[in-house]
Amino acid sequence: MQLYDLAGRDPEHRFSPYCWRSRLALAHKGVEAEIIPWRFTDKPAIVFSGQGKVPILVDDKNIIIDSTRIADYLEAKYPDRPSLFGGPEARALTGFIVTWTDLVLLPALVRCYVSDIVRHLDERDRGYFRETREARFGMTLEATTSDRDTKLPALRQMLAPLRQILGQQAYLGGAEPLYADYVVFGGFQWGRMVSRFDILEEGDPVWAWRERMLDTHDGLARRAPCCG
Amino acid sequence: MQLYDLAGRDPEHRFSPYCWRSRLALAHKGVEAEIIPWRFTDKPAIVFSGQGKVPILVDDKNIIIDSTRIADYLEAKYPDRPSLFGGPEARALTGFIVTWTDLVLLPALVRCYVSDIVRHLDERDRGYFRETREARFGMTLEATTSDRDTKLPALRQMLAPLRQILGQQAYLGGAEPLYADYVVFGGFQWGRMVSRFDILEEGDPVWAWRERMLDTHDGLARRAPCCG
Numbered sequence: 001m002q003l004y005d006l007a008g009r010d011p012e013h014r015f016s017p018y019c020w021r022s023r024l025a026l027a028h029k030g031v032e033a034e035i036i037p038w039r040f041t042d043k044p045a046i047v048f049s050g051q052g053k054v055p056i057l058v059d060d061k062n063i064i065i066d067s068t069r070i071a072d073y074l075e076a077k078y079p080d081r082p083s084l085f086g087g088p089e090a091r092a093l094t095g096f097i098v099t100w101t102d103l104v105l106l107p108a109l110v111r112c113y114v115s116d117i118v119r120h121l122d123e124r125d126r127g128y129f130r131e132t133r134e135a136r137f138g139m140t141l142e143a144t145t146s147d148r149d150t151k152l153p154a155l156r157q158m159l160a161p162l163r164q165i166l167g168q169q170a171y172l173g174g175a176e177p178l179y180a181d182y183v184v185f186g187g188f189q190w191g192r193m194v195s196r197f198d199i200l201e202e203g204d205p206v207w208a209w210r211e212r213m214l215d216t217h218d219g220l221a222r223r224a225p226c227c228g
Numbered sequence: 229m230q231l232y233d234l235a236g237r238d239p240e241h242r243f244s245p246y247c248w249r250s251r252l253a254l255a256h257k258g259v260e261a262e263i264i265p266w267r268f269t270d271k272p273a274i275v276f277s278g279q280g281k282v283p284i285l286v287d288d289k290n291i292i293i294d295s296t297r298i299a300d301y302l303e304a305k306y307p308d309r310p311s312l313f314g315g316p317e318a319r320a321l322t323g324f325i326v327t328w329t330d331l332v333l334l335p336a337l338v339r340c341y342v343s344d345i346v347r348h349l350d351e352r353d354r355g356y357f358r359e360t361r362e363a364r365f366g367m368t369l370e371a372t373t374s375d376r377d378t379k380l381p382a383l384r385q386m387l388a389p390l391r392q393i394l395g396q397q398a399y400l401g402g403a404e405p406l407y408a409d410y411v412v413f414g415g416f417q418w419g420r421m422v423s424r425f426d427i428l429e430e431g432d433p434v435w436a437w438r439e440r441m442l443d444t445h446d447g448l449a450r451r452a453p454c455c456g
Contacts, residue, residue, distance in 0.1 A: 086317020092402030093314075093321040099389035100328065161327035174320030 001026075004046060004056040007037030008120040012225045015117065015193035017106060017186035020221065021067040022055040024182040027217035029074050029081045033057070040125040068098060071179050084179040097172060097180040105187045108155055109199075112148045115141040116195040148197060155199045159206055167205040170212065177216055185213040189221050229254075232274060232284040235265030236348040240453045243345065243421035245334060245414035248449065249295040250283040252410040255445035257302050257309045261285070268353040296326060299407050312407035325400060325408040333415045336383055337427075340376045343369040344423040376425060383427045387434055395433040398440065405444055413441040417449050 003026065006016035014020070014037075026033050038045060038054050049056045049065050057064040057073065064073045075084045075091075085091040110133075118129055118141055130141060137144045162184065165172065172180040188210050191198065200207040214222035231254065234244035242248070242265075254261050266273060266282050277284045277293050285292040285301065292301045303312050303319075313319040346357055346369055358369060365372045390412065393400065400408040416438050419426065428435040442450035 083317070086321075087315045089311070089314020089401055089406060090318035090321055092397055093318055093325065093400060093406070093408055095393040095397060096328075096389060096400055096408070097321065097324055099392040100324075103388045103392060160331045161324060164327040164331060165323040169320055169323060172321060172324055173317055178317060178321070180321055180324070 001031060001033040002036050002058040003033045004036045004038045004049075004054045004058075006054050007039060007122075009122045010120075010225065011037040013120060013193065014224060015120070015190050016054065017109075017190040018053075018067045019055045020186035020189045021179070021182045022057065022070045024185070024217065024220065025067075025071045025074055025084055025179060027220050028084055028177075028179070028182070029078045031074065031078065031081075039122045041128050067183075082176075086173065086178060090173075090178070094178070094180045094183070098183050101183050101187060104158065105184065106190075108158055109187050109191055111137070111144055112151070112155070112197060112199065113145065113191050113195050115145040116197070120194055152199060156201075156204075159199075159204075163204060163206050166209045171209065177213065181209075181213060185210065185221070188213075189224075193224065193226055229259060229261040230264050230286040231261045232264045232266045232282045232286075234282050235267060235350075237350045238348075238453065239265040241348060241421065242452060243348070243418050244282065245337075245418040246281075246295040247283045248414035248417045249407070249410045250285065250298045252413070252445065252448065253295075253299045253302055253312055253407060255448050256312055256405075256407070256410070257306045259302065259306065267350050269356050295411075314401065314406060318401075318406070322406070322408045322411075326411050329411050329415060332386065333412065334418075336386055337415050337419055339365070339372055340379070340383070340425060340427065341373065341419050341423050343373040344425070348422055380427060384429075384432075387427075387432075391432060391434050394437045399437065405441065409437075409441060413438065413449070416441075417452075421452065421454055 003019070003022055005014050005019040005023065007014060014023070014035075023035070043052050046052065046054065046056055049063050051065055053065070055065075055067055055070060057070045059073075059077075062073070064070050071084050072091075085094055114133055114137070118126055118133075121129055133144075134140055169175070171177045172184065177185075188200070200210060231247070231250055233242050233247040233251065235242060242251070242263075251263070271280050274280065274282065274284055277291050279293055281293070283293075283295055283298060285298045287301075287305070290301070292298050299312050300319075313322055342361055342365070346354055346361075349357055361372075362368055397403070399405045400412065416428070428438060
């Protein structure tokens with residue numbers, strides 16, 4: 001199996017929140033995959049997938065795009081290994097955590113980190129990234145993140161539902177992490193990988209959960225090379 | 229079994245979002261319970277529970293407070309009837325949907341409906357309700373809801389994660405409703421029960437889901453007497 005994973009200038013530097021979902025899902029299933037570094041402008045390298053984004057999982061003749069579909073594929077292929085979801089009902093409930101992450105958490109985080117991300121990109125990717133993201137935000141990347149300190153109280157308030165449940169149980173999935181944990185954690189790992197700016201404070205149950213997540217799967221996420 | 233349920237001036241008028249969770253959880257398990265109408269100022273009537281809120285489930289010698297604990301109690305007592313969660317992992321994942329509802333959805337909805345709620349309360353409850361809620365919001369109930377029309381775009385944006393997942397699957401629980409659906413639906417039923425002001429538009433996948441929820445359990449929520 002091969003996983004195409006977004007890389008920075010340093011090919012070992014991986015920060016995509018969606019790719020982290022797949023990295024951790026593979027680890028959860030105990031599956032070794034060759035991780036292939038990919039950059040935003042390497043579109044020709046993934047034309048075989050019929051689209052232009054990573055993660056992409058290649059398993060012999062099967063080409064699976066989209067992190068959620070990759071998780072479903074791994075769950076179906078390895079039903080006897082630890083479940084990523086915990087059954088069909090839990091799979092359905094995971095859906096809300098995915099859409100909350102995609103539509104609430106990540107859009108808020110990108111406005112904190114987008115000017116850090118560009119600094120870590122390969123030279124060839126920087127123009128593409130700056131142009132597409134500045135068009136999206138209607139301002140420079142630096143202007144987008146310039147008020148992140150003043151936005152901290154609102155960001156922490158946005159995490160209130162996460163904070164409350166993680167004060168009651170170790171993981172979103174209960175006593176052990178599930179795919180829902182990897183989905184949300186991917187956002188925090190994205191931030192850690194590109195910046196020293198942290199929206200969490202020590203003492204926050206979300207901070208303690210992130211520490212536990214960094215330790216899962218032999219510290220896979222903690223050991224990842226991190227650029228401050 | 230008896231369920232203490234918040235009532236308005238009309239004892240058949242029930243609107244508490246937390247009590248609706250328990251009403252629908254009982255229906256999901258196919259359990260008949262005597263529903264006992266209760267008002268905010270009837271504190272002596274529930275002193276036996278050691279606290280001052282409903283829902284309260286009384287099952288012979290067992291007194292269960294808090295809607296989440298009531299759901300857990302019913303799940304444990306009737307393991308062979310349709311599950312409210314779908315297993316321990318799903319039970320854990322439901323936790324995030326509960327905290328999102330309690331900390332995001334309901335606080336936004338109460339700011340739309342609190343001036344309607346007071347109109348439907350029993351005479352004895354109105355002073356208590358107005359005083360405690362006006363202290364909480366720092367303004368009159370009428371001032372709290374006065375800008376609800378202008379807040380509509382932000383309210384609908386708040387529902388984006390719900391809208392996206394309910395565009396992909398019939399219920400939060402998948403093909404059939406689970407306790408997570410009752411938790412979120414309780415908020416919408418609260419609004420329906422007290423006001424003609426509706427934050428949903430026809431054509432919204434959340435609207436279509438609410439229609440399906442109104443039809444579940446022989447239209448239990450749709451048949452409830454509703455005051456406009």
